Each structure stands twice: as structure tokens, then as C-alpha cells.
Amino acid sequence: MIANFYMPTRLVHGPGALSRLPELVRANRINRPLVVSDPAIAATPFYGQALAALKEAGCDVATFEECWIDARLSHVDAQAERVRREDRDGIVSIGGGSVMCTGKGIAIVAPNGRSFADMTGVANFSAPALPMIMVPTTAGSGSEVSQFTLVKDETSHRKLVGGGPLSFPQVAILDPVTLETLPARAAAASAVDALTHAVEALFSSLATPLTDALALEAVRLQAGSMRRSILSDDMAARADNLLASAIANIACGNSRLGLAHTLSLPLEARLDLPHAIGVGVLIPRIVAFNAPVAPAKAEKLAVVLGARPGVDLAETVAAIRAALFALFDDIGFPTAFSPEQLPRERLAEMAEAAIPGLYGGAMPDRAVRDSDLIHQPGVRRTSVAQARAIFEQCYG
Incomplete structure (x- = not known):
């Protein structure tokens, strides 16, 4: 068997790592990010500080802060359409596994112009995903370094898995401050x-x-x-x-x-x-x-x-x-x-x-x-x- 190992995501980890978010956004040529999160994380001090730092760095920031327990197909497809309509050029996900899967799904769908439901499986899309920076707020899913994303179709009650080498996040920021408010x-x-x-x-x-x-x-x-x-x-x-x-x-x-x-x-x-x-x-x-x-x-x-x-x-x-x-x-x-x-x-x-x-x-x-x-x-x-x-x- 020929073995293969591929890991293109850059990891920045340790106390204070989140302060480097604006620098890393700029390094990946993201000027108009969509920041994806959930209501609980959106209420934390570190999230507010991260948004403020992005805006101070000159980014035109839009937010989607309504992620739920699972990444939802309706959220992914609707926000991907919004990204195309508003000409957003990157995704910053700040949250747990469902938030990061939502952000990754949006990043995949936006440049490919199809529903995520039509791109399940391995490498079933041709255009590279939008640049992504992931900030996990749980020590759990590891989606911040994964090419795959898991999305729930609320209508059919199916879990949809999709991704491929074109959908690795560019950067994962691992800062323990994000775990301080986690129950x-x-x-x-x-x-x-x-x-x-x-x-x-x-x-x-x-x-x-x-x-x-x-x-x-x-x-x-x-x-x-x-x-x-x-x-x-x-x-x-x-x-x-x-x-x-x-x-x-x-x-x-x-x-x-x-x-x-x-x-x-x-x-x-x-x-x-x-x-x-x-x-x-x-x-x-x-x-x-x-x-x-x-x-x-x-x-x-x-x-x-x-x-x-x-x-x-x-x-x-x-x-x-x-x-x-x-x-x-x-x-x-x-x-x-x-x-x-x-x-x-x-x-x-x-x-x-x-x-x-x-x-x-x-x-x-x-x-x-x-x-x-x-x-x-x-x-x-x-x-x-x-x-x-x-x-x-x-x-x-």
C-alpha cells in the first residue's frame, strides 16, 4: 500500500494566539470576511475583542451568529448565497464543531454555486473553497484542521459528509482563552x-x-x-x-x-x-x-x-x-x-x-x-x- 499524508493547515497555538487573528487574515488576503459563530460564543468577551480587532485592521466584516447544535444545510446554502451576493472573500469561524462545519460548508458552496447536498462525498467539487481561518472554542471536533465537514439536512434527517483537498482551512488558531466560558x-x-x-x-x-x-x-x-x-x-x-x-x-x-x-x-x-x-x-x-x-x-x-x-x-x-x-x-x-x-x-x-x-x-x-x-x-x-x-x- 502506498501511504499518503497531507496537512496544509497552519497551526498557531498557545495563550494569546487569538490576538494574531488580524495579521493572519491579512496574510491570507481576506479583506471582506464573513465571521461565523453562534449566540453563546457571540456573547463572550474574546469574540467581541476579535471582531473589534478585525474592524480596526480595516476589514469589512459581516457576521452570521445563528449556528445551532448541528451545522444545518439551510444555513450553509443561504449564507453561501449571501457570500456571493456581498462579494465576501473569506470565512472566519469562531466556535465549536458545528460552527466550524457551517463555515467550511459555506466556504465550499460559495465558489461552487451548488447546494452542499449536491457535493457530498470526497472531492465532489472543482473550485477551491474560500480561504478559511478557524478558531475552535471547544477541544473537540478538530474541524479546524480537517478537509471534511458534516452538515445535517433538516428535511431528510440525513447527515451529509463532504470535503476534499480543496477545502482545508488555511489557519487554525488554538488559544485556551476560548475554553474559559465553556460549560x-x-x-x-x-x-x-x-x-x-x-x-x-x-x-x-x-x-x-x-x-x-x-x-x-x-x-x-x-x-x-x-x-x-x-x-x-x-x-x-x-x-x-x-x-x-x-x-x-x-x-x-x-x-x-x-x-x-x-x-x-x-x-x-x-x-x-x-x-x-x-x-x-x-x-x-x-x-x-x-x-x-x-x-x-x-x-x-x-x-x-x-x-x-x-x-x-x-x-x-x-x-x-x-x-x-x-x-x-x-x-x-x-x-x-x-x-x-x-x-x-x-x-x-x-x-x-x-x-x-x-x-x-x-x-x-x-x-x-x-x-x-x-x-x-x-x-x-x-x-x-x-x-x-x-x-x-x-x-x-
Whole structure:
């Protein structure tokens, strides 16, 4: 297999990094930016200071501050039309994953003149996205360094994934000041989301020694800083968490996301389950599922989590599970689905709906069988029956 690694986004990180926003906007020849955010972030002091600094630098700034929990197709398409109408020349996203996905969707759609719904999949557009500067306000999605974006179609209740090499952000600004007002519950969800990116990258069939090194370092940083970042005012821990989130996405952006994200997708689209809850509850079970075909990676994961590998694989998997559950408990994150979140009578439907995966796989042109395989790049091939069994394991 010929390996490929590509990461063109510039990272500027550390306390005070946000003060460089005007300089970085100018360096990327953005004069008329659309600043994308949400109502909560728009009310913070650091956001107001960032807008004021852009205006003082001579930028003609427009804003869209109405992002919601998920990036919405209606927002993306409408704001892209606005960008074309007002001749905006770049996007500055200041917010969490949904804000950055909204901004990235706008940046893709605006120069390509089609709905985002018509550009899903990998590299399904020809014009480069508008220049983007991303300022994450959660240590979670890692969208600031990703070529892909996830957008919800409110009408069809589908999650749409699109992007490609032409839609990497130019700059990611990682400043721990942006985490100061983040509620602990949201911080925990974001951090677990980032952790799943690193673990999924590790257990991918497309992983390389380079992505493995990044994934393991991301987990090590997260395991060492997540509690202090969320449960105290430790700015150094917050800086580590932000950097780890970006590192995790650089890893999974090159080795791709696997079974946890694939199985979570229908839960999010059809049951409105929050993304972090979906992937976070699944990931300990996915590690156990993948470990028999990647035992050496399971041992390395145990070490960076601070767990002691066992004398055999079963003990190592148990140690990983215990370490993850202890971390989740400490930060107030759930370790199981409730029957209300994932109704048992819909398990078969969810397993079958996962077949296309994240990257454009097709459903069979006949009735689905238990032996049908789910499209995903994890190290272990997975059937519909196995997916259903994994869902069963996710109750308390």
C-alpha cells in the first residue's frame, strides 16, 4: 500500500494566539470576511475583542451568529448565497464543531454555486473553497484542521459528509482563552469526541506509523490533561487539550474515521443523538471489537491511557475499558445508552442504516442480510449482525 499524508493547515497555538487573528487574515488576503459563530460564543468577551480587532485592521466584516447544535444545510446554502451576493472573500469561524462545519460548508458552496447536498462525498467539487481561518472554542471536533465537514439536512434527517483537498482551512488558531466560558458538560462531550478521533485513527486499516504516532500522542495528552482542563481553571491543561484535539484530527484525517463514527451516524441522523454521546459510548466497545486483530495497538493504547496492559489480550482490553470508564465518570460523561436514546426495537434498523458508512458506500440493491458488510476502514471487517451486537453491548 502506498501511504499518503497531507496537512496544509497552519497551526498557531498557545495563550494569546487569538490576538494574531488580524495579521493572519491579512496574510491570507481576506479583506471582506464573513465571521461565523453562534449566540453563546457571540456573547463572550474574546469574540467581541476579535471582531473589534478585525474592524480596526480595516476589514469589512459581516457576521452570521445563528449556528445551532448541528451545522444545518439551510444555513450553509443561504449564507453561501449571501457570500456571493456581498462579494465576501473569506470565512472566519469562531466556535465549536458545528460552527466550524457551517463555515467550511459555506466556504465550499460559495465558489461552487451548488447546494452542499449536491457535493457530498470526497472531492465532489472543482473550485477551491474560500480561504478559511478557524478558531475552535471547544477541544473537540478538530474541524479546524480537517478537509471534511458534516452538515445535517433538516428535511431528510440525513447527515451529509463532504470535503476534499480543496477545502482545508488555511489557519487554525488554538488559544485556551476560548475554553474559559465553556460549560463543563459541553467541555466533557467535546473532549471525548476528540479522544474518539485519536482511537479511531489508531485502529484504521489506512493507518501508518506517522498517523499512529500522532494518534497515540493525542491520547497521551488527552489522558493527562482532560480532567484538569474540564474540572479546574488550569490554562496549561486547556492548551494541551486544544492541541491534542487538533493532533487527533490530523491523525484521523489521514487514516480516516472508523466503526464508532460509522455506527453513530444513523443514531445522530435518525434519533437525534448528540454526536459526542454516540461515538463516546461506542468507542470502548469498538476497541474491544478491534483488539483481536490489532493486539499490539491495544497494548500501546493501554499504556498512553495510563492503564497497565494485562498478561493477555482480554486483560488489556479490560484495562482499557476501565480506564475509559473511569475517565468518563470523572468528567461526567455517560458510559451507556438509555433505551430512550437507542430504542431496542430500532437496533436492526440502525445497524442496516450504517451500511453506507461515512464515505459514500452504497446500500445493496436487495433486502439487507445479516452478513452484509458495513463500509468503513477499521482494521476489522464488520457485518450488520456484528453491528447489531455492538449496539446491544452499549446499554448500561
